[in-house]
Amino acid sequence: MKFLLASYALILSLGVISLISGNHYFANIGGFLSAIGFMLVFFKDRPDDESEQQIKMRRYWYIVFATGILFSLIFGSFWNTHMGNMEAR
Structure with a gap:
């Protein structure tokens, strides 16, 4: 549970730092970490008889990872005017 909370705090802090600093790279890093985490959790081999605690975790x-991807979209991609070398005019 501590690792879960630490991961959530890291992803939230990257999103908030991106919001405060105006630098979209922090949110994109949080989104990248979340996407990797999603893949690890989703494709992990699960036993046939999972306990309720494992399902809940x-x-x-x-x-946690959906929050990171949402923050990456809001604070990273939507505010990034330099993506594809397109400047806001």
């Missing part, structure tokens, strides 16, 4: 991991 997997759901919590999905929520």
Whole structure:
């Protein structure tokens, strides 16, 4: 549970730092970490007889990584005017 909370705090802090500093790279790093985490949790081999605790923790991991991808979209991609070398005119 501590690792889950630390990951959530890291992703949220990257999003907030991106919001405060105006630098979209921090949010993109958080989104990248979340995408990797999503793949690790989703494609992990699960036993046939999972306990309720394991199912609940997997759901919590999905929520953490979905928050990171959402922050990456909001604070990273939508504010990034330099993507594809397109300047705002």
